[in-house]
Amino acid sequence: MASSTLLAASNLSDAGLKFFNSFGTVITFLAIVLAVFWAAGRATGRFYKPIAIFVFLGPAIALLLIGLVFPAILTFYLSLKNSDGSTFIGADNYTWAFTNSNIQDILITTLLWILVAPIVTTLLGLGLALLVDRLKLQAVYKSLIFLPMAISFVGASFIWRFVYEARDPSQPQVGLLSQIAIWLGAKHPPNWILSHPLNTFLLMVIMIWVQTGFAMVILSAALKAVPDDVIEAARMDGARGGRLLFYVTIPMIRNTLIVVLTTIMITTLKVFDIVRTMTGGNFGTQVLSNEMYTQKFVFFNDGRGSALAVILFIAVLPLMIYNVVQLRKEREVR
């Protein structure tokens, strides 16, 4: 008993110290900002505006240069060097990435991810967006389907690890999937997480589970923005049901559909948390972003880790550019 009280006390003082650090930093930061504002606000004459620009913009630009611009350039540079960055080895890391059979498997698994998960998610989201608006309790359904979006991938992975938990069939099952398989008549349900290639798809289910609500909410908003007179005109021309959907409604929301699809593709391409938490990249489930982490922090190979990061960047680039341009266009229209 005494030791647990002691532990509670140490917990409390530990928490107190951490919060003191954390809030202290925030308050100090805000105080510095205000002090700088006060000091800079006293400047007059022709220096007033340049000083104001420097004060407002300087910190953000400095952080962006140190945190993004410079590191991105350095990553390109490191990817051309060996494991500890001491020797320049040209494109060897890239040759390694595309010829090593292990990495080839990883690239194929990654490709499977970015094809299957986003398409299934978008279709499910579209279907739900079309169906859910007619229902009485639509807000409840939407909230419940959207809810996993607030959960971290780590939390989601735990939820699903429990669903996929497998035991010897002679014992009572605690994993829902095994139990359902047994109810459906399976004598020996597999150990889901260990069975390749099924396990990769089971991990994708987590991504789909998390992202479907996102697709549904955004597509639902897009469907509501389709002007009524367009639908009305199409109906006058005799379009009904499926024809109305495929020839009028879906073309009208085409841009949103593509943005949703590419956004989920980007998220999927960088999926790291799910694979790391569920399998650690073992059992044939490894993907690019987790392998990059493994190369850097398990094998301490900066060169190869950087090369994989660059490959990831190049793969994401067209999707990102498309999205960013699309987003900009939409904003200009508004």
Next chain:
Amino acid sequence: MTAETIAPADAPAKRVVPARTAIRRSFSSPIASLIVIVITIVWTIPTVGLFVTSVRPAGDVANTGWWTVLAHPAFTLGNYQTVLFQSTFGASAGLMPYLVNSLAITIPATIIPLTLAAMAAYALAWVRFKFSDTVFFIIFALQIVPLQMALIPLLQIFTWLKTIGLDFTGTYVQVWTAHTMFALPLAIFLIHNFMAQLPSDIMEAATVDGAGFFKVFRTIVLPLSTPALASFAIFQFLWVWNDLLVGLTFAGGTPDVAPLTVRLAQLGGSCGRNWELLTAGAFISIIIPLVVFFSLQRYFVRGLLAGSVKG
């Protein structure tokens, strides 16, 4: 909580217009309703299973599935007590220090980028200068740099800082800084879009009254931008709270700094079959996002709609 208040971004749904009713009717059938209900149940069951397991006694959890809970109705909060405060999973004091870390990381990592981004967005929108459009476009374009590109060099920068006497390794400072840097492009973009649409005559009137840029920013622009600031704050809060990659890279795995997600990911790999404890731990990590989500759903959805391309 009524159905109305938790509706995500669908307030206009109440006003049903004839054409829309028509298109809805053309899909309307009991089967359609059934599909939605089945999907909703399937989507909810895994989380329910996690929660139910986390409040059952260890013996029940080990020997029966959680769906049999109605046949063995026994509940306990002991699992939470154990994971939070006792020496489980090889950690000296349970998950409590990690929970504290998550909060201690998330709050500054939300407020600091929010402040810096609001300042930069204001300068780019209202303190016009020769290259302000170019600078805005470059910041906007930086959204395409994925996190993974910046990790290794940023870590090297921190290592280099250590050699010149500025040792931030093993402190929150590294994590705060990394989160702030990675948040800025999106934050500046979102807040700039909002600020740029504020009416210019208010700004002009204040300037005529003798207010400088700093006063205009504090007393006019910031209060008027509250909706955009709130959206981004919630988005960033959830993003940092749920993050694993930045935490893992910059905080290490110690109870001094590491957030909850990092610890849980470790447990996922190392810990065996104590599901009543694992589920309780996982539920602790998701309860705060869920509360934020349910209470501020509207803002969250808005942030998400605007911020879906965060790198």
